[in-house]
Amino acid sequence: MTAALVEKKDSAPGNAPRPSSPPPFSARRPKRERAFDDVPRWQIYVPLGIYLLFTLIPFYWMLLFAVRPAGSTSLVPWPMTGEHFSKVWNERSFAVFFQNSMIVGVATLIATTLVALAGGYALARFDFKIKGGFMLALLCSQFIPGALMLVPLFEIFKNLQLINSLVSVVIAETVFQLPLSIILISGFIKNVPVTLEEAAWVDGCSRFKAFCAVVLPLLRPGLIAVGSFAFVHSWNHFLFALMFLSEQDKQTIPVGLNTLIGADSVDLGALAAGGVIAAVPVVIVFAFIQKWLITGFSAGAVKG
Template structure:
């Protein structure tokens, strides 16, 4: 019994101290957010939401949040659709230069986004997309799509092609076999690719 308590103390006490150290900044942030102006106590009492109202309505944070949400969801939908189509083509068909194309997709991840600011600015200015949410969705899609294509093609390869062939033997077209057999197996892939695209667009404050 004593050895068990000693082992638990050696394991859990350092973890508890580390957890306390980690949560202190969050608690401090919560105190500043909820305590009234001029209150310097360490406990947020009485609780007020005045600061949230000031930030949301006073400085326009609500509009900023709405724009970020539109850009993130737009990028998520666009990247997921194109990655699904392109990833399926890369996984199921063979064409000349396929490996070179995949290598080029991979190499795009080494290009810093800051290098593309001036070219994108010129392109969007000439096409009338400057200072628009649509332009940001297109830009974020262009940067998120290569990795999404690579990930989606890997997920599609993990779905046995024999399942589609069996469906086509039963009379399905390739498109019908894709929607009936392959697409349900790709739900985790859609969640993963969509999450990466949304987070990438949400954090892309530079653009």
């Protein structure tokens, strides 16, 4: 009788056991993350500072030679001069090189993104017999250096009368960027639930309309990552522009930088100024899209 009364008293609504308070946030964090809280800050910032200094010294050295007067040996860029920039931009045709590189970079960006988007969607949403072999071929193609393909590409472009045309460089750059771009876009599309497209189909959308309205807006980080990678690679690539473009008014910035190196002497001021001009667009691109770039590459690498 007493045991029954005790049990009834314990189960009464007013005596219900209070839920235990949630553990503090630090206790809920993984042990690996909590371990970094005990590390002194200087053990993190000092190695990072050394690495940053080691990385920035070449850029400072290039900027120093670009703005320092000719013949000066000062380690401080003062007084500064713009004669080297004026020389390479006007006398060495860097304005034309810059325009050609911009055309090649933007065209490669657009072509690579569009083709990779179509190929990545096919790999992510459709099943076919040679899908595994096709993915393996895409991965293996990354081990083929571009130098091995120069002769066959030159013969193809020669027969198509595309030698000494920026179109040949755009095609070559796009072809070599597509395997990695397709893999990244495919992995990113796999992270988008197919049920979203199915709901759009039920509402009367076609596959293409559902893709444009539902999937495409969610692919913005992946598209930015792929497009920026294609632009930067085509902007910096030297080999294709050197082999397929012979006239000076068709050359790009990497080839233009090579013309500043003479057989007996090198104009370090002009070469450094040309390097700064070549680096500025890339730095601006990464400064504006770094968040989308990291998100896109990490999301596209989750699923293959």
